[in-house]
Amino acid sequence: MRDPVELEASDALVLVDVQHDFLPGGALPVPLGNEVVPPLNGYIALFRSRGLPVFATRDWHPPDHCSFVGQGGPWPPHCVAGSAGARFADDLALPEDVTIISKDTGREQNTYSGFEDTDLGARLRRLGVRRLFIGGLATDYCVLNTVRDALRLGFGVFLLDDAVRAVDVDPGDGRRARKTMLELGALPLSLGALRA
Ligand code: VGL
Numbered sequence: 742m743r744d745p746v747e748l749e750a751s752d753a754l755v756l757v758d759v760q761h762d763f764l765p766g767g768a769l770p771v772p773l774g775n776e777v778v779p780p781l782n783g784y785i786a787l788f789r790s791r792g793l794p795v796f797a798t799r800d801w802h803p804p805d806h807c808s809f810v811g812q813g814g815p816w817p818p819h820c821v822a823g824s825a826g827a828r829f830a831d832d833l834a835l836p837e838d839v840t841i842i843s844k845d846t847g848r849e850q851n852t853y854s855g856f857e858d859t860d861l862g863a864r865l866r867r868l869g870v871r872r873l874f875i876g877g878l879a880t881d882y883c884v885l886n887t888v889r890d891a892l893r894l895g896f897g898v899f900l901l902d903d904a905v906r907a908v909d910v911d912p913g914d915g916r917r918a919r920k921t922m923l924e925l926g927a928l929p930l931s932l933g934a935l936r937a
């Protein structure tokens with residue numbers, strides 16, 4: 742058993758792409774993607790009770806985004822800006838003062854990272870944030886690349902093990918992505934290990 746983790750004043754929660762199109766029934770469903778919502782709501786409640794900031798990234802693509810099959814990309818069209826599929830999960834209890842970060846908004850932009858060409862890093866620095874608690878969808882794409890950039894930028898990162906799910910285009914992609922993130926310095930965490 743690892744020691745419980747205590748929330749600190751310089752912590753922030755980052756919810757990655759918990760959007761309709763990545764849930765079962767969506768355009769690019771992540772298997773069991775809906776299962777991230779209850780634990781994420783638990784993390785949100787804890788962060789809110791401490792007055793700590795919550796960020797939610799969203800995939801926010803133009804209709805002719807380069808990652809879509811029609812443009813020669815790997816994915817079915819998904820998370821088109823302003824569409825129903827791009828909305829956050831209905832049962833995700835986003836706080837009123839959540840900061841929403843739209844990403845991969847350019848036709849040729851497909852970095853899978855909440856930091857690339859957004860103001861997420863600048864906003865976090867302005868708030869004096871030092872540690873990020875990151876969960877959401879999908880482990881092997883946007884969570885992986887957001888965690889990687891966060892570590893590169895010098896943030897401490899907790900990977901929310903109970904609140905991520907993988908696309909697993911190739912079986913094991915999610916497991917390998919997790920291994921990569923831990924090797925890069927992310928620490929695994931589950932809600933039960935966070936001191937309330
Ligand atoms: C994602 C595939 C395509 C993600 C986004 O949010 O992980 N995956 N676009």
Ligand code: ZN
Binds near residue numbers: 800808819820
């Ligand atoms: Zn996308």
